[in-house]
């Protein structure tokens with residue numbers, strides 16, 4: 001499937017360096033905001049909160065949610081802005097002229113988002129170790145969600161990066177769709193902490209399943225069926241990848 | 257039978273109601289130096305974009321050494337080097353890095369890519385500027401960088417969309433010498449320009465496009481007779497002065 005290995009490696013390196021050289025804007029802020037969240041909500045307010053069902057401290061409950069938040073936001077921010085900028089400056093033409101297949105192109109563009117997501121996700125977890133320590137309930141499931149979720153939101157970022165016609169359009173999706181879905185997706189609360197009508201809505205929110213899947217892997221606690229969460233995640237990743245590849249092949253907003 | 261370097265058949269490209277390219281047929285033999293001429297808006301860049309894959313088209317076919325540029329894009333793209341009309345460089349990279357990345361996309365290994373980038377920059381007198389980004393180059397230097405980038409993967413066909421626009425006299429001569437030399441060494445060159453003197457001096461074939469249609473195609477010598485290219489061009493495109 002991959003023939004142009006050097007080309008792919010070049011693109012991957014390019015996409016990783018793109019965010020790495022501005023690490024103070026791409027890698028540090030999420031770590032600081034997470035430390036603040038953990039300190040204020042988990043360590044201070046949540047200190048006396050014990051989750052009845054789960055039997056874990058609120059802080060331990062919160063950590064997987066926060067990690068998930070950044071496994072979503074970082075890849076999305078990375079690929080959407082990278083692709084949009086490439087279109088804006090027309091330098092996407094460098095790729096379009098090259099013999100990289102559309103599959104390779106999408107894979108390479110994705111890599112920046114995935115790596116940035118993995119770094120930030122791991123970093124947020126590392127920050128949490130300063131406040132609470134626990135060993136993973138199932139590290140393989142944790143790894144699974146790290147990888148699959150960063151792929152999902154890297155693809156989503158590419159879709160928006162293709163579609164957007166202006167800088168402001170990039171943040172429309174994150175502000176009005178992704179962020180609300182994250183906050184209502186069980187990052188901060190269990191299902192039975194919210195009123196009944198909201199529970200039904202919550203169950204329609206795909207991010208709810210991702211948060212709970214990761215939480216299951218990290219602390220063995222979940223509001224959802226783990227198998228279902230895993231299958232849903234893989235399905236979304238594959239579907240979105242194919243969608244992006246198809247649009248690249250057709251040249252949607254890439255070729256006049 | 258060996259295939260032509262470029263074969264275009266019945267190419268149609270419209271933007272809404274506007275037919276930018278209106279059913280053209282065109283053949284470029286390997287080793288040719290073609291001047292592709294026509295007034296502003298005639299469809300030159302549009303034709304080039306169809307060859308390189310930068311734009312989709314509605315009907316017709318484009319083949320490069322016998323291979324379809326849409327179906328077989330992985331094999332046709334390495335054969336083409338494009339020097340576009342507009343600058344489209346990554347503003348966040350040094351010009352040396354930019355060339356190395358570009359070569360990398362074409363499958364050139366890093367050490368070799370770096371070596372080629374260095375050589376090209378030196379040849380085009382950009383060696384001293386290798387560590388700065390393209391925004392800090394002058395207009396003529398940017399043109400030279402476009403040439404470097406088009407050549408860094410050593411393509412068999414070089415497509416140049418107004419490569420000497422804004423170049424000073426010295427640079428113009430240098431580019432002319434360079435292109436003549438490349439062509440002598442076997443590269444097929446497809447050159448778009450508004451400088452008739454340039455076309456007349458460099459090319460052995462002349463193709464003229466007007467309002468999306470090819471109005472002339474053939475040997476330069478046969479076309480010219482005892483006229484200059486400028487006279488002949490004006491004659492053929494008479495009435496094309498207004499916006500088409």
Ligand SMILES: Nc1ncnc2c1ncn2[C@@H]1O[C@H](COP(=O)(O)OP(=O)(O)OP(=O)(O)O)[C@@H](O)[C@H]1O
Nearest residue numbers: 256271276294295296297298299300301302303500
């Ligand atoms: N992306 C686009 N959308 C709509 N119309 C376009 C687009 N690109 C080109 N055109 C139109 O297609 C026609 C041909 O344009 P093209 O760029 O091919 O001209 P050209 O021969 O290269 O001219 P020039 O010498 O000025 O570069 C023009 O009428 C132009 O306005």
Ligand SMILES: [Mg+2]
Nearest residue numbers: 300301341417
């Ligand atoms: Mg043009």
